[in-house]
Amino acid sequence: MVPLSFAGQDLRVLPEGALYWPARNALLVADLHFEKASWFASKGQMLPPYDSMATLTELAALIDRTGAAELWCLGDSFHDSAGCERLPDDARALLTSLTARLDWRWITGNHDSLLVDHCGGTILEEAEVGGLILRHEAEPGDPRPELSGHFHPKLRVSVRGRQVARRCFVATATKLILPAFGALTGGLDAHHPEIVRAVGRGAQALVALEDRLLRFPLAA
16 A cells, blocks of 8 residues: 545555545445446346456455455446346345445445445445545536546556556546446546546546555646
8 A cells, every 4th residue: 555645634545446544444446337247248248247246356355455444435336226236146245244344335426326225335426524525526616625436547658669558546636536446447548638627737647556656747
């Protein structure tokens, strides 16, 4: 975990694309997109049906590693609002054990705006916690410090003539966008105009390694 000071809060950035908030003993993730594969299968595009379990297994490992007692999912936790009903038995058992064990909050997103409680936890449209606004999609006109997801940012750089893509955080003084945590999620280039528009001037892409945080300025 790498330290990050944001809006007066001491956070920790994890290479897996999550945030840990020591003062609250809280873990924050965005865009899990559980049951994306089964949604595509219902439309006739068959994908391996293991995405939810893969995501949950990685998330459970982070919970154990950090000892978090509180968890915030910043929207699009399910690929659609009925996704929880389609969870395989093993994934449902793991998820419900986690929501029973932690103070678990689901922030709804554009994919799961009609989410209802079938898997435990508390469902919210957004929240204000410790002076930070937690929501799914950044609001450009809101000056309050904000944590969000939605854009699945990735940084693409050239290394020794090869193009390398890594999921990244996008940050300014008052906005911090988390990358997608889900196993079956794509990514939008961090330089994309929609991301830059959402956060404003002075944005940086942050790539977390085990022992340091790499910072890359994004053009306005």
